[in-house]
Structure formats: structure tokens, C-alpha cells
Amino acid sequence: MLEGVTTATRVPADPWPAPTASGPVRAVVRVPGSKSGTNRALILAAAADGVSRLRGALRSRDTLLMAGALRALGVGVDAEPSPGAATGTEWVVRGGLGRGDGGPVAVDCGNAGTVARFTPALAALTRADTRFDGDPQMRARPLTPLLDALRHLGAVIDGDAMPFTIHGQGRVPGGSVTVDASGSSQLISGLLLAAPGYDRGVEVSHVGGRLPSGPYLDMTVTDLRAAGATVETTPAYAGRPPVWRVAPGPLRAHDRAIEPDLNSAAPFLAAAVATGGDVLIPDWPEVTTQPGRMLPALLEQMGARAELTPMGMRVRAGDGLHGLDADLGDVGEAAPVLTALAVLADSPSRLRGIAHLRLHETDRLAALADQLGRLGADITVTEDGLAIRPVPLRGARLDPLADHRLAMTYAVVGLAVPGVAVDDIATTGKTVPEFPAMWAAMLTGPSLVSDVTDQPLAPDNSG
Ligand SMILES: O=C(O)C1=C[C@@H](OP(=O)(O)O)[C@@H](O)[C@H](O)C1
Numbered sequence: 142m143l144e145g146v147t148t149a150t151r152v153p154a155d156p157w158p159a160p161t162a163s164g165p166v167r168a169v170v171r172v173p174g175s176k177s178g179t180n181r182a183l184i185l186a187a188a189a190d191g192v193s194r195l196r197g198a199l200r201s202r203d204t205l206l207m208a209g210a211l212r213a214l215g216v217g218v219d220a221e222p223s224p225g226a227a228t229g230t231e232w233v234v235r236g237g238l239g240r241g242d243g244g245p246v247a248v249d250c251g252n253a254g255t256v257a258r259f260t261p262a263l264a265a266l267t268r269a270d271t272r273f274d275g276d277p278q279m280r281a282r283p284l285t286p287l288l289d290a291l292r293h294l295g296a297v298i299d300g301d302a303m304p305f306t307i308h309g310q311g312r313v314p315g316g317s318v319t320v321d322a323s324g325s326s327q328l329i330s331g332l333l334l335a336a337p338g339y340d341r342g343v344e345v346s347h348v349g350g351r352l353p354s355g356p357y358l359d360m361t362v363t364d365l366r367a368a369g370a371t372v373e374t375t376p377a378y379a380g381r382p383p384v385w386r387v388a389p390g391p392l393r394a395h396d397r398a399i400e401p402d403l404n405s406a407a408p409f410l411a412a413a414v415a416t417g418g419d420v421l422i423p424d425w426p427e428v429t430t431q432p433g434r435m436l437p438a439l440l441e442q443m444g445a446r447a448e449l450t451p452m453g454m455r456v457r458a459g460d461g462l463h464g465l466d467a468d469l470g471d472v473g474e475a476a477p478v479l480t481a482l483a484v485l486a487d488s489p490s491r492l493r494g495i496a497h498l499r500l501h502e503t504d505r506l507a508a509l510a511d512q513l514g515r516l517g518a519d520i521t522v523t524e525d526g527l528a529i530r531p532v533p534l535r536g537a538r539l540d541p542l543a544d545h546r547l548a549m550t551y552a553v554v555g556l557a558v559p560g561v562a563v564d565d566i567a568t569t570g571k572t573v574p575e576f577p578a579m580w581a582a583m584l585t586g587p588s589l590v591s592d593v594t595d596q597p598l599a600p601d602n603s604g
């Protein structure tokens with residue numbers, strides 16, 4: 142087990158002094174596996190019959206919580222180091238839910254949206270009474286539409302919000318249901334991922350405000366199909382809601398390589414842009430459902446140069462760092478780090494389409510305005526995002542409010558603003574357990590991947 146990553150207790154510790162860059166950051170940074178990829182693969186392997194192996198998987202607080210939840214449901218999950226991989230874990234999953242053991246069992250969701258939203262629909266297929274709870278922040282995040290939908294599909298549930306108990310009946314009838322997923326796309330993904338095990342499968346349509354994080358629904362569909370499920374999708378059209386249909390049927394056990402987490406690459410790529418530097422992320426996939434694929438283009442809009450080289454994604458600072466006006470509804474997790482760059486830019490920014498960030502690990506819109514405001518930043522919370530006006534900044538102590546992405550965002554600002562200190566840097570362990578060490582290695586070298594960094598980065602063909 143990773144020390145400390147599964148506990149919700151915040152241990153008071155000295156704040157982490159965010160290092161200031163003494164010059165342009167030049168580094169090759171290998172980032173750990175995708176949280177979303179790992180936790181979907183774990184769920185699908187748990188529901189399949191047979192043994193699955195997941196290479197390069199993430200081993201962090203959120204994925205350890207997922208492994209713990211699946212073990213509680215009677216699934217065998219073991220972790221081994223990935224053979225030959227510089228980072229990552231190989232999870233070995235012995236699928237088949239423990240339908241016969243009767244429970245009661247408990248699932249700790251921590252503050253992992255993927256655990257809280259993906260495991261209840263699976264628990265309904267067991268014969269256990271499963272009680273779900275999590276960190277105080279998770280209790281406040283959207284869940285009720287998922288529980289209502291599960292009830293409608295035939296699951297037996299006590300409670301409308303966390304904590305709640307699912308009384309597994311060994312089967313769920315399934316059928317058609319409407320969900321308001323405007324608070325989180327995960328409310329739909331959670332239904333779809335378990336749907337092949339429901340008697341009639343599941344048909345879900347979204348009715349409500351704007352659906353956030355659309356690429357994650359594509360990831361759910363792609364991963365379900367790769368595991369052998371039959372899925373049909375109908376996009377929103379002429380006033381009709383988008384619909385997803387998953388047919389009942391068995392899932393295959395699978396061996397799969399998990400992609401690097403492109404969201405976890407964001408602070409490192411931003412470090413290049415903030416310091417006039419040059420950062421390469423190896424193993425960046427050419428084709429991916431991860432919304433983080435949009436990050437290089439967003440950084441280019443701020444003046445950076447991005448290029449997918451045979452060695453990975455290379456991002457270099459260009460002439461200046463400019464403000465950004467963008468709709469980030471599909472790629473909301475990038476908003477905090479882009480805000481860090483926006484406060485350092487030479488012109489104002491407007492980040493739109495991200496009202497749902499109020500419902501993430503913390504209210505990210507308020508937190509960014511308040512906490513970066515301590516540095517003197519001029520950030521206004523708008524109806525659906527942030528308006529940022531660059532002004533001179535000073536150092537201060539910042540609280541990430543138990544939000545990994547906020548902690549990493551403060552580290553980016555700290556590269557350019559002396560005297561930034563971050564409380565509870567260990568909160569980065571939600572997705573990037575080695576963050577402080579990786580950040581130090583990025584700044585001081587030697588680089589994390591010596592066989593690549595010993596060579597020059599790809600030649601500059603930009604003229
Ligand atoms: O399905 C997923 O793996 C995720 C979906 C998104 O959630 P929301 O739709 O709640 O934004 C994203 O923010 C989260 O980090 C991961």
C-alpha cells in the first residue's frame with residue numbers, strides 16, 4: 142500500500158515552499174497512468190469473468206480506493222510493479238463479483254468521483270448490503286440523480302445521498318432511464334459501465350443543463366466496447382437529448398496498457414510555458430479519448446509551441462505568454478493550471494463553460510479566486526467560469542482545500558512568484574503521488590528519464 146494515500150485525515154504539516162525557477166525549465170517528465178483509464182479498466186475487469194492485467198496503471202489515492210471498493214465487492218485485485226515500465230503498476234484483477242457472500246460490506250469513496258459514481262451500479266449486482274461513504278467533500282458532490290436512476294432500474298437503495306446503502310439482489314432488471322447529469326458526466330458513466338450485467342441492459346438519456354466533460358463519455362463507450370460490450374449512442378439532435386444504449390452480455394477479461402494521464406502532464410507543460418522553457422512528456426498517445434489531448438492546443442493559444450514528436454509531446458514557450466479566451470466545458474480539469482498561466486500572462490483571460498467546477502473536489506472557481514487572490518491576483522468568478530486580469534503578484538501561503546489540482550496549480554504560479562507556500566502538498570497523492578519529487582527533479586535534474594534526456598530534444602523545425 143502507498144503510505145498515507147488512503148486516509149482522509151489531513152495531517153498538519155509545514156507548508157511546502159513552492160520552488161521558484163532560476164531559469165527556463167527544460168525537462169523530460171514521465172507522468173503516471175491515467176486515473177480515468179485505470180479506474181474504468183478496474184471496473185470492467187471486475188465485471189468480466191477471468192483474469193485481467195492492466196499495465197502502466199496508476200497507483201494513487203483514487204485508484205487504491207477503487208481497488209479497495211472492488212475487493213469489498215468480492216473481486217480479487219492485486220498490484221505488482223509493471224515489468225519494464227519506468228513508472229506504473231500492473232493490476233491483476235480476478236473478475237466476477239462475489240455474488241454469494243451476502244455482506245454487509247463498506248466502501249470508502251474518499252473524494253474520488255470515479256469511485257463514488259462508478260461502483261454503486263456494480264454493487265447492485267452483488268448479494269451484499271454495501272454501505273458507501275467518503276470524505277466530507279464527496280458527501281457534498283452530486284450523486285442523487287445516480288441513486289434515483291438506479292432505483293428506477295430496479296436496485297434497492299437506502300438513502301438519497303452519501304452515506305447510502307445498496308441492498309444487492311444478485312441481479313438488476315435494467316431498462317430505460319433519464320438522468321440530469323449536468324452536475325457530472327460520471328453520473329452517466331457509472332450507469333453505463335455496469336449496464337452489460339443488467340438483465341435488459343440500460344438505455345440512458347441526459348435531460349437537464351449542459352452536460353460537462355463529454356470526452357469522458359466517449360472514453361466510457363470506447364472502453365466498454367473494447368471489453369466486448371455492445372453500445373449504441375445517439376447524439377443530441379433537434380431538441381432531443383443524447384442517448385446511450387448498452388446491451389446485456391458478458392464482458393471479456395483483458396490485458397491492457399493504460400495511457401499516461403494527460404491531466405497530470407498539465408502542470409509540467411505549464412512549467413515550460415511559465416518559465417520560457419521546454420518540456421517533453423514521453424508516451425503521449427497519438428489518438429486518445431482523454432480530454433487532456435486538448436491541452437497543447439490551448440497552450441498554443443497562450444503563445445506556446447506544441448509538437449507531437451516521435452519521443453512524445455513537446456511544449457516550448459513562444460514569444461510571450463498571452464491571455465486565453467476559451468470554453469473549457471470538455472476539459473474542465475485543465476482550468477486550474479490554465480488559471481495559473483493566466484495570472485502570469487500579458488493580457489486578460491476568460492475561462493468559460495466550467496460552472497460544474499463548483500462541484501469538483503472543492504468549489505474550484507471560488508477557491509482559485511480566493512486563494513490566488515492572496516497573492517494579489519485579480520480573478521472574478523462569473524456565472525460559468527473565471528475572468529482573470531493579470532496584475533503584479535506577491536508570495537503568500539495557499540491552501541489547496543484537499544484538491545490535488547489546486548496544489549499543482551499553486552506550484553506553477555510559484556515558479557514565477559517567489560514566496561509561495563502550499564499547505565498539504567500531499568493532497569496531490571489523489572492522482573500524482575510523487576508530485577513533490579517529480580517537481581524537484583524537473584527543476585534540478587537529473588531528468589527522470591536519463592536515456593531520453595541525455596539526447597537533445599527534437600530538432601527545432603519552426604524556422
Ligand atoms: O469520468 C471520468 O473519469 C471523469 C470525468 C470528469 O468528471 P465531471 O464530469 O464530474 O467533470 C472529470 O472531471 C473527472 O476528473 C474524471
Ligand SMILES: C=C(OP(=O)(O)O)C(=O)O
Pocket residue numbers: 252253254255474501502546572
Ligand atoms: C474532478 C476530478 O476528480 P474526480 O474523479 O474526483 O471527479 C479531477 O481529478 O479533477
